Structures are given as structure tokens and as C-alpha cells.
Amino acid sequence: MAAPTSPPSVRLHCHCLAASSFLHICSAQPRGCGFAALNSSTNPAARDTFGQALVRAPSAPLVAGSSVLNTPEALASLPGTHSANMSFLTRVVSEPTETNTTVTVAATIVATAALMSFLKYSLWPGKPKVIPGPLHTVVAKLPKDELDKLDYKPDAFPGARDVATPVCSRAPTATTMLRRVDHDQADHPHSTGVYVSMNGALKTAPKC
Amino acid sequence: MVHGISTSCQTLAIIAHKLVEKGCRVMLFDLFGRGFSDGVGDLPHDARLYTSQALLAMASSPLAWTGDGAIRVIGYSMGGGIAVHFANAFPHMISSLVLLAPAGLIRVENFGVVTRYIFTSGLVPSRILSAITARRLQKPIASDVKRKDANEPQTSPGNSDEPESPIATAATHLLGKTDPVTAALSEAADMHAGAQLVPLEKRVLNYVQWMVKHHEGFIPAFCGSVADAPLIGQEEAWSKLSERAPGTTAVILGGRDEIVDPTDYEKDALPLAGGRENVAWSVIPGAGHDFPMTHAAETLRELYKLWSIEA
Numbered sequence: 001m002a003a004p005t006s007p008p009s010v011r012l013h014c015h016c017l018a019a020s021s022f023l024h025i026c027s028a029q030p031r032g033c034g035f036a037a038l039n040s041s042t043n044p045a046a047r048d049t050f051g052q053a054l055v056r057a058p059s060a061p062l063v064a065g066s067s068v069l070n071t072p073e074a075l076a077s078l079p080g081t082h083s084a085n086m087s088f089l090t091r092v093v094s095e096p097t098e099t100n101t102t103v104t105v106a107a108t109i110v111a112t113a114a115l116m117s118f119l120k121y122s123l124w125p126g127k128p129k130v131i132p133g134p135l136h137t138v139v140a141k142l143p144k145d146e147l148d149k150l151d152y153k154p155d156a157f158p159g160a161r162d163v164a165t166p167v168c169s170r171a172p173t174a175t176t177m178l179r180r181v182d183h184d185q186a187d188h189p190h191s192t193g194v195y196v197s198m199n200g201a202l203k204t205a206p207k208c
Numbered sequence: 209m210v211h212g213i214s215t216s217c218q219t220l221a222i223i224a225h226k227l228v229e230k231g232c233r234v235m236l237f238d239l240f241g242r243g244f245s246d247g248v249g250d251l252p253h254d255a256r257l258y259t260s261q262a263l264l265a266m267a268s269s270p271l272a273w274t275g276d277g278a279i280r281v282i283g284y285s286m287g288g289g290i291a292v293h294f295a296n297a298f299p300h301m302i303s304s305l306v307l308l309a310p311a312g313l314i315r316v317e318n319f320g321v322v323t324r325y326i327f328t329s330g331l332v333p334s335r336i337l338s339a340i341t342a343r344r345l346q347k348p349i350a351s352d353v354k355r356k357d358a359n360e361p362q363t364s365p366g367n368s369d370e371p372e373s374p375i376a377t378a379a380t381h382l383l384g385k386t387d388p389v390t391a392a393l394s395e396a397a398d399m400h401a402g403a404q405l406v407p408l409e410k411r412v413l414n415y416v417q418w419m420v421k422h423h424e425g426f427i428p429a430f431c432g433s434v435a436d437a438p439l440i441g442q443e444e445a446w447s448k449l450s451e452r453a454p455g456t457t458a459v460i461l462g463g464r465d466e467i468v469d470p471t472d473y474e475k476d477a478l479p480l481a482g483g484r485e486n487v488a489w490s491v492i493p494g495a496g497h498d499f500p501m502t503h504a505a506e507t508l509r510e511l512y513k514l515w516s517i518e519a
Contacts, residue, residue: 122335123333130247131241131248131424131425132247132424133247151418152216157217157224163264163268165261
């Protein structure tokens with residue numbers, strides 16, 4: 001009997017994982033199909049695949065080399081590789097692994113989706129059509145003395161007015177404020193009413 | 209009058225009031241996301257948005273602002289880039305187009321390929337980019353941009369006389385001589401260390417920082433404009449300016465402007481726009497990017513000359 005030629009414990013873990021992953025990827029196959037193949041002497045390919053994974057169980061390193069296990073006789077002669085024992089092993093080792101892997105994969109998908117949603121919301125927030133300007137947010141609430149301290153006041157240009165536009169309209173509110181438009185009278189350059197209010201306060205002045 | 213990327217129409221206040229004194233009817237408006245205008249969240253902040261806004265502002269008036277040769281348009285900085293598109297769209301409406309330190313053909317190395325990519329690619333999450341931009345706007349650092357000034361030879365050593373190494377040139381190309389935030393702030397105030405700010409510059413700079421805190425649409429508008437507004441690569445739009453009648457287009461630049469560099473623009477923009485026989489081209493010596501505030505008298509002198517207004 002050949003001595004084991006490969007590092008046992010680490011590769012055991014790797015092979016088990018590989019088998020488990022394979023079963024899940026080929027999810028159309030019935031559960032336990034891997035072990036059904038292992039117990040069949042007519043399917044050497046399947047036996048090779050799963051046999052290596054299973055025979056290198058914790059009890060195997062002292063007795064098993066993969067080259068010996070390629071025949072049914074050799075498998076049957078090994079302690080711990082009897083078919084009954086294999087069925088037991090199937091239930092104890094393989095089925096919980098499948099279940100755990102299924103749960104793990106499902107949980108991973110859910111967690112990833114949740115994380116991606118959270119990141120998208122927090123890092124790339126949605127884009128509202130209208131982002132209210134300070135007239136709607138802070139200026140309306142500012143007391144007069146605070147308003148007077150502003151470096152650019154709403155009435156910095158006399159005659160300022162607010163214009164609704166379809167680009168930025170917050171229907172159905174009719175008083176949407178978008179920008180300030182300031183102007184003077186072209187025909188009365190020397191008038192003191194250079195800037196004309198559009199809010200009706202200076203009804204005698206020409207509109208512009 | 210159309211203002212720039214990071215400020216309100218406050219920057220044009222001195223010029224506007226003086227023009228009013230001369231009998232002009234002046235319309236100013238805050239671009240979306242600045243001043244007291246709401247922000248637009250779901251549209252690109254490009255030339256289409258802002259030219260539409262200008263049209264809407266004019267159309268809202270009971271008085272006529274449109275018609276053949278009905279208006280003169282002044283665009284400052286990014287507003288200049290917008291005004292170029294507006295003039296191309298309505299060539300007969302605008303009897304005179306005046307561009308003050310206009311954006312549109314800013315060389316990409318001024319912003320840097322990588323820096324610009326950060327704003328345009330969307331790879332950096334918008335919330336993180338907004339937070340960084342807001343922090344930079346609130347805590348401006350002094351600009352260390354090297355100036356290339358044909359009119360004012362450099363006195364400091366190690367400038368344009370010494371050729372840069374290829375590595376340094378590549379690094380400058382990738383990272384930029386400055387960043388968009390510093391460049392944008394230079395329209396609010398002279399960002400050079402030790403610069404003496406005029407009162408209006410201080411108010412504008414304070415207001416920029418106030419907008420960062422209190423105007424929810426400001427940072428999105430700023431970042432959106434860096435990405436989409438007509439700041440660089442507008443050769444096609446500028447070449448259409450050559451179709452305007454001679455003398456109806458004017459460009460005024462600051463001699464010490466490191467963002468809209470007068471030397472670069474003379475090489476890049478002037479030939480596209482039809483040369484000096486088509487465009488009134490002037491440079492205000494010693495003026496930085498914010499010259500409509502710091503050199504308003506000189507700017508007005510150019511405007512009066514263009515429009516045959518007695519000073």
C-alpha cells in the first residue's frame with residue numbers, strides 16, 4: 001500500500017469543498033448522486049471524482065492513497081469504506097454540507113443584495129427633479145437680523161422676482177421660485193425707480 | 209448677463225449697476241443651483257439646460273427681450289461658455305456678445321485628465337465626491353498655479369523659461385495645474401496667498417461658503433457643471449463664432465488669469481472665432497480671473513468702447 005503522497009488535511013478540506021460545490025452547481029441532479037456514483041463500480045469516472053474526496057476522510061490518511069482506491073475491491077477492503085459505512089458517511093457528512101452550503105449561498109446572495117442596495121442608496125443617492133433653494137429652506141425661517149447678515153440678500157438687486165419654469169416646476173404650487181431676475185427701466189435711465197418690482201408693489205412703474 | 213460656475217449673479221453686480229446708470233436695461237439671473245434659484249437634480253448641467261434657463265428668464269418678462277439684434281449678452285467664466293452656445297443658437301437676436309474670461313476652451317491640463325475623470329466617470333460615489341467638494345469649497349487653499357503671462361514677465365525663478373521634464377509634464381497633464389474647485393473659487397476671489405480682497409470678493413467668497421451649507425442644490429450643480437458644462441473642448445461652438453458679423457463679438461481676458469489663460473486662449477480660441485478682424489480681443493493687464501469685480505472700471509471701459517457709450 002502506497003504511502004500518502006499529498007498533504008492530507010488541507011487537501012481533504014479542499015476536496016470536500018470541491019465536491020460540495022459541484023453538487024450545487026449541478027443542482028438538477030438528485031441529492032446524494034455523488035455517493036450513488038461512488039458506490040457503483042460501473043462508473044469509474046464518478047468514483048474517481050468523489051472517491052478521492054471521501055476516502056481522504058480523517059480516518060484515511062494512514063491507509064489510503066488515491067491510486068489504490070480506483071477499484072471496487074480496494075474500496076471494499078479498506079476499513080471505513082464499506083457501503084453501509086458510506087451511507088452513514090453520506091448522511092453525516094455530505095447532506096449537512098449540502099444544506100449548509102445552500103443556506104450559505106442563499107444568505108450570501110441576500111446579504112450581497114442588501115449591501116449593494118444600502119451602498120447604492122448611501123453613496124449614489126437618488127436625483128430629485130427639484131432641489132429647493134435657500135428661499136424655501138433656510139431664508140424663510142431666518143429672523144430679520146440674521147437675514148441682514150447675509151452676504152447676498154434676496155433683495156440685493158431691487159426688483160428681483162422669481163420665475164417658474166417647466167424645467168424645475170414643482171406643480172401644482174404656483175409660487176415656485178427658481179431664480180432671481182433683476183432689471184431696470186430702459187426708457188427711464190435717470191429715474192430713481194431704476195429697478196422695478198414685479199410683485200405689484202410699484203404698480204405705477206412700467207413693468208419689465 | 210450670465211454668471212459663473214460657483215457664484216451667483218452677485219459677481220456681476222458692479223458692472224450691472226454701472227450699465228444701469230448708463231441707461232441699459234439689465235437682466236441678471238442666478239443659474240440653477242446657485243444664489244436663490246432652485247437646483248435641478250435630474251438633468252445634466254450642460255449648455256442645453258442653461259441656455260434654456262436664459263430663454264425662460266427672458267420669456268417671463270412682459271417686455272420684449274427677443275427679436276433681431278434685441279439684446280447684448282455678457283457671459284462671465286462658465287457663463288461665457290453658455291453665452292457662446294446661446295449666441296450660436298440665436299445669432300440674429302444678439303447684437304453684441306461679450307465674453308469675460310469665458311470658459312469653453314480651458315486646456316485640459318488646467319484641470320487634469322485624472323481629476324476631470326473623477327467628476328465625469330461616476331466611479332467615485334456622488335455622495336463622497338460631494339462631501340470632498342464641499343469641504344474643499346469651505347476651506348479653500350491658496351492657489352499655487354504657475355502663471356504664463358505674456359504681458360507680465362515672471363520675476364520668480366524656475367518658471368516658463370525652464371523646460372519641464374517629461375515626467376513633470378505628464379504629471380501635470382494627468383493631475384492638472386490646479387483642481388476644479390480651486391479654479392472655480394478663483395472666480396469668487398483671488399485665491400493666491402497674501403492677496404488683498406476687495407469687499408465684493410469677500411462677500412462673494414463668504415456667500416459661496418454659505419451656499420455650501422445652506423443651498424442643497426449648490427454642490428450637485430457645481431459637480432454637475434464640472435462634468436457637463438461647456439468648460440473645455442468647445443472648439444466646435446467657438447468656431448461658429450467666426451460666422452458672426454465682424455465686431456459683434458468681444459473677448460476680454462485677465463492678464464494674470466491662470467484659469468482662462470490669455471496666452472492659451474490667443475492660440476486656441478482667437479483663430480477659431482475668426483481672428484482679430486472678427487473679434488474685439490482685449491486683455492486687462494494685471495487682472496486675475498475675477499476681474500469683473502477687481503477691475504470693474506477697466507472692464508466697463510471696454511464695454512463702453514464696444515457699445516459706443518460715453519464713459
